[in-house]
Amino acid sequence: MADVKKRDFRILVINPGSTSTKVGVFEGERALMEKTVDHDAATLSTFAGVSEQMPYRMETIMSALAEAGIDPNTMDAFVGRGGGLMPVEGGTYEVNDTLLDHARRGANGVQHPAQLGPQIAHELAQAAGKPAFVVNPPDTDELCDLARMTGVKGVYRHVHLHALNLKETAIRHAASMGRRYEELDLVVCHVGGGISVSAHHLGRMVDGYDIVGGEGMMAPTRCGGLPVAEVLNLIDAGRTTTELRRMCMKTGGFVDLLGTSDAREVQSRAAAGDAAARRAWDALLYQLTKAICAMAGALGGHVDGILLGGGMAHSAELVDHVRQTCDWVAPVTAYPGEFELEAMAAGARRVLSGEERPKTYTGVPVFQGFDD
Incomplete structure (x- = not known):
């Protein structure tokens, strides 16, 4: 285990935004590459939904990596921003079929480019034969019970935060x-x-x-x-x-x-x-x-x-x-x-080193209402 922890894992992170995608490559805590890949707004507007942008965004990201001399196949893991997911507790989640399906369709009802994060990470990971992760997604929900309450029966508070x-x-x-x-x-x-x-x-x-x-x-x-x-x-x-x-x-x-x-x-x-x-x-x-x-x-x-x-x-x-x-x-x-790229890499690094266990995304929201 000591040898594992000493390794400087190479991790590629993807954080898609409205008209750009932030891409980072980290070796240990050192950034080998941090780049904002711009996307043509007119081209993006031709796609019916967020997930339909996947091939176009992937092409521009791969071009940026090639220009920087970065080979995705040399990575130990890939991390994507986790949009479209149901509320979960914080942590690092390995991308599984349920998580990928929810990201593709925006299961939480919010259409946002961050849905492309797990999809791009998964495709790159499949090609390299390495794991893909999501770290502390936007719908992280760790509220205490009293924070969920309102003064209307059946109406509960939900939080969306950075x-x-x-x-x-x-x-x-x-x-x-x-x-x-x-x-x-x-x-x-x-x-x-x-x-x-x-x-x-x-x-x-x-x-x-x-x-x-x-x-x-x-x-x-x-x-x-x-x-x-x-x-x-x-x-x-x-x-x-x-x-x-x-x-x-x-x-x-x-x-x-x-x-x-x-x-x-x-x-x-x-x-x-x-x-x-x-x-x-x-x-x-x-x-x-x-x-x-x-x-x-x-x-x-x-x-x-x-x-x-x-x-x-x-x-x-x-x-x-x-x-x-x-x-x-x-x-x-x-x-x-902001430390979003660094945070995504750090979450994967903690899992790869054995410091933290990866969590399993089930698609079931953390909060299901109160029994009484």
């Missing part, structure tokens, strides 16, 4: 303290085009906000939580449910208020005296503070650290604001940017 980056940020922070993720209570945030704020208790993400369903704070592209009565008024005034769902994910927040999704532009406009931009930016910071403190409450007030990741964590104003308003809860640490 689980991969949230958990990797927590794992890295724990290691920096000489501790294990499973030993700490943390409030972990991903602050980008969408904003995830989550409570982590001893290695499980026990609460958070449904950033696909219109919960939590507003973000550059998301409306955040709205009063239900006001949503009903919008519908009565002629807004369609399709429009409102888009506001939850793509056209809310700064996009609706200011006509831009660029947080840097909003900050610049606010600094230049634009009153609407200042109000929107300050409201985002205010709501972020509220969300962090709510998650601290979910942890019973015992918080070992507050962590800020994602692209907006590059903003000194945002980080300083969180420190000034939340440092009384716990120390605030910023990890600007």
Whole structure:
């Protein structure tokens, strides 16, 4: 076993986005290649669904690997972003027939390019005769029972968060303290085009906000939580449910208020005296503070650290604001940017080294409702 752990496994990771695919090749913890492969938007629009894009995306990815002199057959494992799956607990899952079927058809009802991750990883793995994995997929669900409850019978909370980056940020922070993720209570945030704020208790993400369903704070592209009565008024005034769902994910927040999704532009406009931009930016910071403190409450007030990741964590104003308003809860640490490619490789590496056992995807949601 010692020899296995010493090996620097070569792992290829695939993270498809709306008009590009991020591809990484890692040998041990060292990145041999990290590249964003762009796809022609007009070509993508000709496909009837996400999974139909598979041959086109595969062709462009293979061209990028060949250009970089990377032979997929030299890999020890392949990892794809796990879109389209039913809610599962966190961990590393080997791609099996059920997982592949759910990714192809988007079994969770959300059509997103991340569905292509397991499909591309599987095809490359089959050719190389090596395993394919998914690590902490978007529908990771580790909520405690009380976090699931609402005040309407039969209606339960579900969360959609940046689980991969949230958990990797927590794992890295724990290691920096000489501790294990499973030993700490943390409030972990991903602050980008969408904003995830989550409570982590001893290695499980026990609460958070449904950033696909219109919960939590507003973000550059998301409306955040709205009063239900006001949503009903919008519908009565002629807004369609399709429009409102888009506001939850793509056209809310700064996009609706200011006509831009660029947080840097909003900050610049606010600094230049634009009153609407200042109000929107300050409201985002205010709501972020509220969300962090709510998650601290979910942890019973015992918080070992507050962590800020994602692209907006590059903003000194945002980080300083969180420190000034939340440092009384716990120390605030910023990890600007994202670690999604590294996180996917790390999950596979833990399995290959024997540090962690791979989990089996059954397609059965973690939560089936309460018996009584």
